[in-house]
Amino acid sequence: MEVTFKVYRKDPEKDGKPGRSNYTVEVPDGATVLEALLKIRDEMDSSLAFRCSCLRGHCGDCMVRVNGSSRLTCTAKVSAYTQKGPEISLDPLRNVPVIKDLVFDWDAFMWNKIRATKPWLDASETAADGESIIPDAPLQDLRKVMSCYNCGMCDEGCSVLPVDFDFLGPAALTKAYRFVFDPKEKDHKERMKVLEGPKGVWDCVHCYEADEHCPRGIEPTKRIIAIRDEAFRAGITNEKVARHHQSFAASVKESGWLDEGRLAVESEGLTNISGLMKLLPTAAKAMVRGKAPIPYMHSKRPGAEQIKRIFEKGEAEKK
């Protein structure tokens, strides 16, 4: 079958501007996109840069966007992408700084963020002899998480990274899950501080795109939410987030629904003058449109007393 590959190009040694090269190549039945790329590099254009290693779905080195969707090229069959015609577009992942052609900057994209979370167990080199006795269930969960390719497809799907590249992102947070929930992790206070800090778990907007993109079915969003739950359990250290949750709960407890104005000012902190000042432009715009919620001027919902009793019952049980 003759197929034309339209491949994204960028050459940092020339003008560095993105472009595209078309390669028409004969591929055998059953060929993968990676086999076609290797053939193009060998026979047509040896300057074409792309990464690959294991060739068969073990390592996650070769992902690109095939006709717009992120895929490992070593398991993507050419025939699956030519049903509408013998043309296939190949592009780097989204949200990713490209170095050359389909080769991107791993470190900036993912590894620097993973490293920021201290991605190792502080295990002792010499410990008591003998096996550690641990039930399999938590380890089974870790094996699922550690089947991760570190391919970055979850980060490429993330809704937050395009607007805030400094967000740790689902890949680094999923890596962190592996330590937070490892029965061998003795103390994760320091780790939780990083995960909970600015650009950490609280910045996830739970759009679930990461779960849609993960080729291993690891469900990164579920992992991020689990780290949040662990933060609730252990005591939230991020003060703004703690204030936000306290205010949210207090508002609903008192009036049966959310006082948005109160939530905004209490999250910033009532004594945090500079933080409160930052709210003013938004408040002014909302006011012009008649939508500014005035803090504490908030009527109770019907049934608010019942909601309050639910809170009180929950608080009593917690004690």
Place this chain on the structure above:
Amino acid sequence: MPEFDVVVIGGGVSGLRAAIAAKRAGASVALISKTHPLKSNSAVAQGGINAPLGKDDSPEALVQDTLAAGDGLCERSVVQSFAAEAAREVLWLDRMGVPFNRDKEGRLDRRAFGSNSRSRSCFADDRTGHIVLQVLYEQFQREGIARFEEWFATSLAVDGGACLGAVALGLRSGKLDSFSARAVILATGSFTRMYFPSTVSVGTTGDGQALAYQSGAALMDMEMVQFHPTVFPKGQGLLITEATLGGGAEIVNPQGAAIQIVKGAPRDRLCLAIVAAAQNGGGSTCLDLKPMGKDKILSHFPQTHELLRSVAGLDCTKDLIPIHPVAHRPMGGIETKASGETSLAGLFAVGECACNGLNGAGRLAGNTLAEAVVFGKKVGEAAAAYAKSAAKMSFPAAKLAAEEKKLAALGFGDAAGDTLGNVQAEVGRLMNEKVGLTRDAGGLQAALDGIKNLQERHQRLRVRNPSKIYNYELTSHFEVGAMLTLAEVVALAAQARKESRGAHYRKDFPAADDGNWKNHTVARLSQGAAQIEKKPVAN
């Protein structure tokens, strides 16, 4: 120029373990890896890692099984020291965070694997290598070891009979740099990519063995290349872990009828039996995973199930999987002592690129990962100790300029329409047909003639891509050159060994000849030509 006590080349399991051990022994360490370490071929290891932890097991039992698989060519003292350390290293991995599968009591579960006489392979589902590699990379980062990821080592610096470092090309920077070192550890993996099909990654091209050999170090038992019995042979070849056989899978004919094969036989015998069954039974042999039940397939072999679906388009809970033996892991490599010392001072080697006599003429399933961590630690510590005591010698000043000249010269000339891909495809076919599972004098001579011809074609091939950054044509030129250098040694060693033993089966000499051949083959480069000698097995 960066200076270190120890420079490790290769970022798979053995390289990472060696780097961690050398650093914890007090050395300053750098690791050079041509791919990101997590993308190395170690990630492909599936079935398990041997540790004699069971109540019914002992280091001595592991010694006996290893010797049996090695078929007379193992160095007993190396095997004994390996067996004594294997359990400790697996427990170390467990402490560092490998979430090994547990049995009902919460102890490390162990599966039946290959020709092990006991269930002794600890495992993390069917992704053992992938997960061990991740945990080692975690600890490697914890140590703050200098990382040179996506750096390709182009040569070793040798002066006054000692290795003093290496020169490497940064793929991202496009620049060559010198790495001065008191000790260099090669951990570059195997060379099986010289076969097609094979079970290995695209970069498993024997770079370290070729560098060592060209620098004067000896290679040992290079004719011993293990084929893996249960590989889906189409496309690139997809290995299905032999642990499926231990778990209840059966080898059957295409109609689903069982074939009488001893499942616990060493891999070489299993491979020959599968080929014979295919020839006698009309065409192909299949693996039937259904006898173990869908639940066990999905819980114990999730990756096998997933990859067979995506790569082969088969559902192993329902379909039979066509299998054929495919080139897997060599037993031979750079000749070393148990400490990893090679015949060149200051140069160490470990893991699949090395040959310390552990594996003899055949690897025992589950020993490869165990070997990588046991000897990774030993060799890392030995290199750190050597670096402390070695006399300080300066990196040869002219080395870098000479290397730059060598690289530039690859860009001039005319290859007349030939390509690296053509040369590699031809050596792959030649090795598979003539230096494969079965060999004979005529085929080996034809292979040697073919390899000579391919070496000449490779010499004429030019690097057309003038770019410096991520120039994979340039690195492929080195890789194909390394494979051709080693292919010749493999074929010459196979020609020399006029008997059948372990993975080496000669149709013209089908029996073992203990009188003449209870010997290793040792290859050295002497005045530009390979010399093969015998070296007695020390028992």
